[in-house]
Amino acid sequence: MNKTESRKYFLSVRDSIPEEKRLEKSAAITERLLGTAEYDRCSTLLVYVSTGSEVCTFPLIEKALRDGKITAVPFCVGKEMKFRVITSVSSLTEGKFGILTADESCPFADGFDNAFCIVPALSLDESGNRLGYGGGYYDRFLSAYPGIKTAALCFEECLSEGLPAESTDIKINEIITENRILGVM
Numbered sequence: 001m002n003k004t005e006s007r008k009y010f011l012s013v014r015d016s017i018p019e020e021k022r023l024e025k026s027a028a029i030t031e032r033l034l035g036t037a038e039y040d041r042c043s044t045l046l047v048y049v050s051t052g053s054e055v056c057t058f059p060l061i062e063k064a065l066r067d068g069k070i071t072a073v074p075f076c077v078g079k080e081m082k083f084r085v086i087t088s089v090s091s092l093t094e095g096k097f098g099i100l101t102a103d104e105s106c107p108f109a110d111g112f113d114n115a116f117c118i119v120p121a122l123s124l125d126e127s128g129n130r131l132g133y134g135g136g137y138y139d140r141f142l143s144a145y146p147g148i149k150t151a152a153l154c155f156e157e158c159l160s161e162g163l164p165a166e167s168t169d170i171k172i173n174e175i176i177t178e179n180r181i182l183g184v185m
Contacts, residue, residue, distance in 0.1 A: 001164075002164060003131065003134065003164050004134075006122075006123065006131055006160075006163065006164065007122055007131060007133070007134065010122040010123040010131060010158050010160070011053075011122055013157055013158055014053045014054075014122065014155060014157075014158055015052075015053045017053065017155060017157070022053060022055075022056070022155070023056060024178075025055070025155055025156075025178040026050075026055045026056035026059075026153075026178075027056075027059065028178035028179075029055050029153050029154075029155075029176050029177060029178050030056075030057075030059050030060045030063070032176050032177075032178075032180075032181055033060065033118070033151065033153070033176050034060070034063060036151070036174070036176075036181065038116045038149050038151065038173075038174070039116060041114070041116075042069065042114055042115060042116035042149075043069060043070060043114040043115075044069065044070040044071075044072065044109065044111075044112065044114060044115040044116070045060075045064045045069045045070070045071050045072070045115070045116055045118065046072050046073075046074075046083050046109070046112075046115055046116070046117040046118065046148070047060060047061055047064065047071065047072075047073060047117075047118040048073065048074055048118060048119070048120045049061070049073050049074075049092060049099060049100040049101065050120075051098070051099050051100070054120055054153075055153035055154065055155065057118065057153070058089065060118070061073075061086075061089060062089060065086075065087065065088065070085055070109065071085065071086055071087075072084060072085045072086065072102075072109035073086055073092070073100075073101055073102050074099075074101060074137070075095065075101050075102055075108075076095065076096045076101075076137065079135075079136075079137075079140070080137075080140065080141075081137035081138065081140065081141045082108055082109070082141075083108065083109040084101070084102030084103075084104075084106040084107065084108055084109065085102070085106055085107050085108070085109050086102050086106055087106075091103050091106055112145050112147070112148050113147075115145075115148050115149075116148070116149050116150075116151070117138075117142065117148050117149070117150045117151075118150075118151055118152075118153060119132075119138050119142075119150050119151070119152045119172060120132065120133070120138075120152070120153070121152040121153070121154050121158075121172075122158065123154065123158045123159065123160045123163060124152050124154050124158075124159060124160065124163070124172060124175045125159070125160045125161060125162050125163045126159070126161075126175075126182055127162075127171065128171035128172045128173070128175070129162075129163040129165040129169060129171060129172075130152055130163075130169065130170075130171070130172050131160070131163050136168065138170070139168055139169055139170045142170040143168070143170055149173050149174075150170075150172045150173045150174070151172065151173060151174040151175070151176055152172045152174070152175055152176070153176050153177075154175055154176070154177055155177060155178065156177045156178060156179055159175070159177065
């Protein structure tokens, strides 16, 4: 399958998981993530705001805020993705593609020395290849900050044995599912 066909396939797989089950699996994924050394050590958490059938990130965002971590969410400016720091989920407003993002009054995050980036994915393979939504936002951002540790959250049924990858695709350091953590780099 090419990337377009793979996106349609894995989106349908993810959408077919009943909402109650998705939330249950999301809670297990969040617990695994919170137990990682990367989460414990980071001072800044860069995290997507979940939408639709994605792994739910709202409990993770709320926990990071309670833990005193600088918590920043994506904010798109043209083809560039930046991150804005939030102090509560009430700082979120509808942005590009109808996805919640930080209100424009929130400051941009800077200095990613001790950051941990949680990346969205439709699918991942055990080599750390990620199938995103096709905009390249995360690949461009992560290529500009190669030292940032990354994790992608994924339901087990959305893991793939092999995904098409291009030279501009950035591999993920860890894959976290409801059943396991795969360290790939």
